Amino acid sequence: MAKAGLDVVALDGRKAYTYDLDSESVVAIDLATGDQVGAGARPQGNLPARSDQSGESDAQDDVPLCQQHAPAVGTVGGKRIAVGVFPTVTEGTGTTADTSTYELVALDTETGEAAWQAPLNVSVGGDFCHVAGISGKVAVVVLGGSFEPPNTYGVDLESRKVVWTAEQFEAQYVQGSHVVGVDASGDGSVVEGLNPATGHLQWQGPEAYVSVDLFEVTPFSSESVLVQNRDADGWSTVLRLKDGQQVDVPGMGERLHEVQRCSYDLRTLTFCFFHTTAGGELAAYQAKSGKLLWRLGGPDGNPGRIAPDLTAAFHGAVYGNVVRDGGASEPIVLDGATGKDRELDPGAAPTLVNEYVGLTAERDGSLYTAMG
Template sequence: MALHKQTAYVALPDRVLAVDTASGAVTTAATTEAEPLFKLSPNLENDLPAPFVTEAESPLVLTTFFVHQPGAGTQAPRAFMEFTAIPTAAGAAPWRLPMDLPEWAKESQSPVVATVVGASGKVAVFTLSATKSASTTTTYAVDLDSHRVLWTKDLFRAASVTGGIVTGEKWDKKGGDYTAAAGYDLATAAEKWRAEDRTNVDVMPAGPHLILATAVNKDDYRVRYRQLLDPATGQVKRDLPDDLPGSDCAHDGAGTLVCTGRDTVWAVDDTSGALRWQLPDKNAGRIAPQVTAVWHGRIYAKATDGPLTLDARTGADLPTRPGLAPYLVNEYTGLALSETDRSLTAYPTSG
């Protein structure tokens, strides 16, 4: 699910639903033009990646459907992807870009998934990967103006788009692992930088100015790396200390990157990578709450005695406690999930 203003967009195997969070009204924003390859599980669980909403004057909701065209006459049946862009403006029609699946995806024994990792200007990037095979990954760049594929790159798993650079991990066929973080030009796919070869490399987005890269020394598995890098150059901005586990990070939109791990929360400056605070703090007698969302300098979280908010810059508990801990929030709406029946409720926000 993705949130844009007062609308929540929900990806399903054959359509994207638009939910008006003010009224609860549900409409279909887009559907596939062919038979979907996958369907919802019998218990209605939906593990598809969320749609991606571009940050532009005329935003687009981006997703990819996997579809099947039955054979007819001499025409053989065909499985392919529909990269779909849905304008958020009222009355504007979606457009679709059909794309052939790569051979590895057609032969994959495990389900394939397409995840839009980012967009900058008029170019969006998504990865196609097999859920149970790390080596089978292809990254695509799509021109949102001309509705065409700019480039594809096999054995590269994109993680983020920052400015005009796509960053991610390179797969080494010989080593059978992701061995290097790398950055490529968004428009041309020309390599801009490549980090030192390591093993178990994992690159994650870390706000508008940083990426988080973790890895293991290929000659000594006891040596581990957790570094904040400049996505434009690959330069190490900060080596993170060993007592900061976790790599699930979210940018608050106001200069702070908030990351969580098991019973750990910490925050860094989104440009320099300087550590601002961390929890737990034994000296202050403070524990780490369970973070659910961050937004505009505020962290929403859960503690044993209920929901709470923290100042993202300082980590201090804010005096006014909310009645809920939303999982998605913006200037219009907060979406919270019930702990009992897993129902979703929308609440108006301010500021």
């Protein structure tokens, strides 16, 4: 599989989809065997030469061509596809300079072969190139961002053409009829919701005079997102997808609580791990309402119990690692409804989980362990 970490892996059913950095293509992996399915989907255009840290070109390293995220998986025209994006270069002739652009690549999830490739005719050069998500027949693609915030493009997956552009807006999460990201076109950075079909503004949320890359938007439930501002005076809040209004969630914004991460179990529960002055704290919430169900660790947790460092949650199960005083890390599974220990020796604490498998990276970052 890819060597860039689990942040470039998408789970969908019994397969995973990722970027293979050796073949420079989007590939499908059979989760039962760990083998690649099909030949993958590679762009038709020429890829730019990689550079090592000394700036020498054509370096054979494991660095992606840009900051790619996991491929986005969706169904368009009755076909399930995994979509990724690559930078490409058209070589100039004579006094004509080389032209840098991007190419969208779709993988047929059933066969693991290329479904199609489509040049985007967008030339913005930069560090970002990833598909933030798919809504209906539109892929939300983030490009650019070397010396200024990236742009976001809506690409119709039937015509394979750009249908809208949001300049200096970084889409970070796509869910249903909403795109949530950060607009840095003004004096500060502001969280916004856009319509994925048209790119039109739906709502504006919190604003801060910080760099766009200090904002992070992740799912809190099927109807809300967690927004984190990670500057020195950072804060966290939960916003409703439909209108950007704040959801009252105990712990968010409390002076002594810094949220590290949250994980929605894709049913009814969400779990968050906090750093507090009394150590780590794991809290469980009703995902829709934000109502606090239980806390473990921290200043208000149960005495004598250690809050595990949260790695993932799925369908009522909470996965994490208990870190002992000596530094030993022990994976564990908790019951999400009660917070009680459910499995003391699961073998590993997965980072990605679905109904078939859990994935965790090996220490060298190049291999993955599948847990049935």
